[in-house]
Amino acid sequence: MVFTSKYCPYCRAFEKVVERLMGELNGTVEFEVVDVDEKRELAEKYEVLMLPTLVLADGDEVLGGFMGFADYKTAREAILEQISAFLKPDYKN
Template identity: 45%
Template sequence: MEVKVLDFTGKWCSTCIVLDKILESEVIPKYKGRVEFAKIDIEEKENLAEQHEILSVPTLILLKDGEEVWRKSGSISKDEVIKKLDEAVK
């Protein structure tokens, strides 16, 4: 089973900066070795943003074995991310 989180972000996005700090300090360490995290700047990787139909940032996409199982844009709480990741890694 492969679990990935795609974190679509922008350098100019204040909500993205807050979310990324939470992910880096509290979420990513908790799932090290079990979940792969990819931070994707939508301006640097426009093709990926288009491929995943990103309309706003931040957007998190949770993939399980290559299939999207959850997506959330805008304000995202640490607890919500952890709940979804716990479900995915079971």
């Protein structure tokens, strides 16, 4: 999940990064963009303290994530590193 707000300029920029990642990681990672102003209870559940925040979860189990803006390369590397235990080893390239 990607927690954002329509009032956050970094969130708008990060959503473009997420769109690119959605195309590349389709089938491996599913992204849901969550506006914290509309789903405050979900943001509280995942203890979102900063925007944007990316939470990697498998069901209710949090696998990882990060807070703050990240460029495409940094975000991709962080996501793949954190979920590598759940991926086939040859996908990491």
